[in-house]
Amino acid sequence: MPTSENDSPPVYREIADALRSAIDSGELSDGDRIPGENELMKRHGVARATARQALSVLINEGIAVAVRGSGVYVRAFRPLVRHGRARLSRDLWGAGRSIWEADAVERPFAADSVTVAELLAPAHVARALGLGSDEQVVARRRRYRLDGRPMQLATSYLPAALVSGTPVTREDTGPGGIYARLAELGHAPAHFTEEIRVRMPSPDERAQLALAPGTPVLHIMRVALTAGHRAVELNEMTLDGSAYVLRYDFEA
Amino acid sequence: MPTSENDSPPVYREIADALRSAIDSGELSDGDRIPGENELMKRHGVARATARQALSVLINEGIAVAVRGSGVYVRAFRPLVRHGRARLSRDLWGAGRSIWEADAVERPFAADSVTVAELLAPAHVARALGLGSDEQVVARRRRYRLDGRPMQLATSYLPAALVSGTPVTREDTGPGGIYARLAELGHAPAHFTEEIRVRMPSPDERAQLALAPGTPVLHIMRVALTAGHRAVELNEMTLDGSAYVLRYDFEA
Numbered sequence: 001m002p003t004s005e006n007d008s009p010p011v012y013r014e015i016a017d018a019l020r021s022a023i024d025s026g027e028l029s030d031g032d033r034i035p036g037e038n039e040l041m042k043r044h045g046v047a048r049a050t051a052r053q054a055l056s057v058l059i060n061e062g063i064a065v066a067v068r069g070s071g072v073y074v075r076a077f078r079p080l081v082r083h084g085r086a087r088l089s090r091d092l093w094g095a096g097r098s099i100w101e102a103d104a105v106e107r108p109f110a111a112d113s114v115t116v117a118e119l120l121a122p123a124h125v126a127r128a129l130g131l132g133s134d135e136q137v138v139a140r141r142r143r144y145r146l147d148g149r150p151m152q153l154a155t156s157y158l159p160a161a162l163v164s165g166t167p168v169t170r171e172d173t174g175p176g177g178i179y180a181r182l183a184e185l186g187h188a189p190a191h192f193t194e195e196i197r198v199r200m201p202s203p204d205e206r207a208q209l210a211l212a213p214g215t216p217v218l219h220i221m222r223v224a225l226t227a228g229h230r231a232v233e234l235n236e237m238t239l240d241g242s243a244y245v246l247r248y249d250f251e252a
Numbered sequence: 253m254p255t256s257e258n259d260s261p262p263v264y265r266e267i268a269d270a271l272r273s274a275i276d277s278g279e280l281s282d283g284d285r286i287p288g289e290n291e292l293m294k295r296h297g298v299a300r301a302t303a304r305q306a307l308s309v310l311i312n313e314g315i316a317v318a319v320r321g322s323g324v325y326v327r328a329f330r331p332l333v334r335h336g337r338a339r340l341s342r343d344l345w346g347a348g349r350s351i352w353e354a355d356a357v358e359r360p361f362a363a364d365s366v367t368v369a370e371l372l373a374p375a376h377v378a379r380a381l382g383l384g385s386d387e388q389v390v391a392r393r394r395r396y397r398l399d400g401r402p403m404q405l406a407t408s409y410l411p412a413a414l415v416s417g418t419p420v421t422r423e424d425t426g427p428g429g430i431y432a433r434l435a436e437l438g439h440a441p442a443h444f445t446e447e448i449r450v451r452m453p454s455p456d457e458r459a460q461l462a463l464a465p466g467t468p469v470l471h472i473m474r475v476a477l478t479a480g481h482r483a484v485e486l487n488e489m490t491l492d493g494s495a496y497v498l499r500y501d502f503e504a
Contacts, residue, residue: 216468
């Protein structure tokens with residue numbers, strides 16, 4: 001049991017602190033069951049509402065997950081490693097493989113709910129692609145799942161002037177995906193810029209990615225540029241923050 | 253007012269949705285004041301508790317911030333851009349400048365509460381640096397502030413066998429910082445690997461970084477390697493997720 005500070009914290013917080021310490025020390029580890037309401041009530045001599053409040057602190061911090069009808073567990077962090085450079089190397093998509101195979105390693109990655117539409121470039125897209133405010137883009141939206149679990153939402157925007165009527169606008173873009181098709185059109189990506197920020201999900205993102213409480217999202221904006229530094233794609237991605245480690249390698 | 257769905261959501265959630273839409277559409281933008289409890293009570297004909305609950309939804313999502321005695325505001329996102337490659341280029345630290353100057357641009361960055369200690373390598377540090385479990389490391393802990401606001405916690409671990417008794421162990425490591433000192437010792441960093449994950453802060457991190465509710469942290473593990481691929485530093489960083497955009501550039 002933690003001792004109280006000068007102005008002692010509420011009891012539910014002391015219980016949460018004790019459980020958090022047990023997790024930090026490894027006494028409770030990834031996927032372990034956390035003592036339930038009944039056990040906390042008995043162990044600490046508190047009311048059910050207090051026990052529940054203690055558990056909800058850990059759930060809202062994202063270090064515990066409630067499984068309906070089963071209990072509360074230490075959240076396991078067994079992420080995918082998304083490797084900036086290796087993922088996008090031309091060797092990969094040049095040979096007709098999906099970028100995603102590099103992330104998913106041996107596990108099957110699936111895109112669902114693919115939609116393709118032509119629309120007026122939204123302001124931030126026009127800015128990223130260097131387009132005028134009256135120019136059209138092709139928007140490809142999809143969600144990626146791994147082992148049936150939704151992991152990522154992604155929307156690629158490409159200048160309609162470059163890709164309208166080409167295989168880039170098909171639902172299935174064929175081997176090597178849109179980068180291989182861009183290369184065939186004479187616009188092979190040569191440089192990439194990724195900007196990453198983090199935030200809590202919107203209710204819509206929370207639903208689409210089936211996120212547990214206390215789960216932030218990674219928001220990545222990636223711009224693909226040709227050797228001549230023409231921006232040919234903006235890919236706006238929202239990743240389940242509990243499912244990914246992003247890795248980047250670079251030289252001094 | 254939003255219309256109710258088939259099974260209608262609670263009223264506080266409808267009010268939160270309406271305010272979120274106003275923010276998404278730009279009707280309310282960065283730093284704007286959000287209608288307060290009194291105004292929401294009048295506008296929607298609800299009790300104070302309901303109005304307060306609606307505002308707390310937005311605060312917990314991190315899109316609004318409560319300012320004590322003033323009201324609730326749309327959270328402004330005016331981040332620092334932390335640029336992977338440019339920040340660490342040898343041109344910068346080779347010339348005796350701090351890495352941080354690249355982030356802070358014209359603004360003053362200050363490190364406070366610097367502590368230096370020699371300790372047995374923690375397991376994850378030993379793994380990252382390729383050390384045995386009985387080897388010592390020098391740990392440099394500090395917090396960075398910008399305009400007085402805490403932005404980042406960082407702890408650098410270096411093999412004691414390399415740096416013990418050298419200027420790397422001083423509180424002030426001099427012009428160019430530890431990378432310039434490592435270069436003088438014949439261990440100039442040549443390659444960097446960064447692994448980024450995101451999570452909610454621990455209570456201690458929340459206090460040290462003075463984080464508002466609904467603010468996740470970026471957790472970066474950076475390993476510096478020599479030209480001969482010897483790991484000479486692990487820097488473990490915790491960044492205020494509302495204060496940073498991370499940028500990486502790379503080639504296809």
